[in-house]
Amino acid sequence: MRERTLRVDYLARVEGEGALHLRLRKGEAVEARLEIFEPPRLFEGFLRGRACTEVPDLTARICGICPASYQMSSTQALEAALGLEVEPAVRDLRRLLHLGEWIESHALHVYLLHAPDFLGFDDAIRLARQAPDPVRRGLRLKKLGNAVMRSVGGREIHPLNPCVGGFYRAPEREDLVALLPELEWALEAARETVRWVAGFTFPELERPYEFVALRHPQEYPVNEGRVVSSEGLDIPVAEYEEHFEEEQVPHSTALRSRLRERGAYLVGPLARLNLNADRLSPPAREALEEAGVEVPIRNPFRSIVARSVELVEAVAGVMVLIERYRPPERPRLPVPEALPEAVVGHGCTEAPRGILYHRYRVGADGLVEEARIVPPTAQNQASIEEDLRSLAPALAGMDRAEATWLCEQAIRNYDPCMSCSAHFLTLTLEEG
């Protein structure tokens, strides 16, 4: 019996360290493993005993690509625990910061990490030698995302301004308004991005995913909402753990999540768009229609299209928020140092790669007693492996180099972040 093993020892163009192991027999995958060997950093362990006010600075360091998402999920979980309610202008600022991160992260992934796959280049630098314009466009979009993050967060990597209770200092309106001319350019550049990627050739693969994302009554989901799925799940964030569980497998330092009732599921731009297309702003909806893409999109290789539509959504959203921005009266609510009793809070926001869930238990002394963090890549891990299995028949007819490339590309569909996923793992049990 002929067996073929495909191994990629170090996955490139993903954040963090992972490997791929695939064993094929007669056009079927007998084993498909995404191995995350990112060294564990044990965050949930050492968050214990820290004051609530220190948490956002610490959780930011889980990931340099999406630090604001970690800050947003943790501040909101802690505020829920402490019973703090920020004013709407603070809420807007958070959304602004978060959308800046989407722009930065999505531009990075679309242009520098994923597009080279579709065009047959090893990286964006080699792509830039042949086609400098798109790469420059991507870098300029990314730079704008960073500028938004810096204006609101004080720094693009590991922002300093967000805190439990709001922000240390509200940005000046004129500093934000100064970004508008570049945003005008970016709106067109983001629409151009959708046109560009929609014209790529996509490998064939469709699977009956269960998509999971936040859903908000009016907005495209970013910072808040209920957790919903394409199979009818619809729960408040606080019930997350009743429906999702994590398991630990020997080949990975990341825990994998499953829906208790149904197993693997998918989070991220594809899930968000499929579940929330009716909440897109007009420019993003137009871009989607213009590209001739219909939702739901079930081909994971088309996630780059969803990500690009979200670039339009994020740029348009930032413009609306800046136009209506008035500095909040109380940018920062005081955080109680002691509490009558221990409290628990849950938070979930949409990181660029999908929902990011946090739960904290805070003791009466105001120190964290227990932290739990479930990052998007850990949630997608099972889905990634199932995609690889489903590719087996296609791989059978390919030579090794071609097959390897396709598998890598399939993994990059998820924009996986190993740094995130390995940093979080929490109490999990695999039977046996």
Next chain:
Amino acid sequence: MSDPRNGKRPRPKLAVWKLASCDGCQLSLLDCEDELLAVAGAVEIASFPEVSRAEIAGPYDVSLVEGSITTPHDLERIQEVRRQSRVLVAIGACATAGGIQALRNFADVQGLVGAVYGRPEYIRTLERSTPVSDHVPVDYELRGCPISKAQLLELVTALLAGRAPDLPTSSLCQECKQMGVVCVMVAHGTPCLGPVTQAGCGALCPALGRGCFGCFGPMEAPNPDSLAARWRELGLTPEAVERGFHTFNAWAEPFRDVARREDGR
């Protein structure tokens, strides 16, 4: 670096490596959007897995190393990187001080692993998270969590030009005063690590009205004990003082045992 056969200078080979880290310092390089393509033209990016599938074998002229040593595997890798690199630069708090993951160094690691993983036996990790310089000679260090883009560009330019990079060793206070920011500790009694932290960020935190929490690590010859005493006068408990020093550079020598020393007085 010139090639003896034709006298032409080949482009120096640059490699970027990752150990235990958040990818933020590598991202700082990609965040130099305006200069990125110029840098990519001036050097040959020989290995940079976060950005490219292509890999060119060593030796490398310059290696940038992000992250700290936390696993037996990385302990071996760093030796190999050193062997393959003419100049080795440790970038960021992880690589220069063990990073935030060095908080484990003050705790029982097996206990921490047990708290995080249901099956701790699957996890291979070292008792301590340590900086690169604990294991191999390092030519330059860039501080920060994350590093500053300006300093990174200065370093790369200096190396390309064959001169020593110009990097500060003075305290954040100096930078803060230059920016004309009101001192948060004097004016508002906010605990700030500025007096003992190395300059480099542009005093971002005091400018926002919050105290520095030390992402650039200890300056040259700091006096953390006297700062800790001042914090106690401001009303902080010994535990709060310890937590203040124990973040991204907790394992940097001057910050390690501040609270304990302060307590012993």
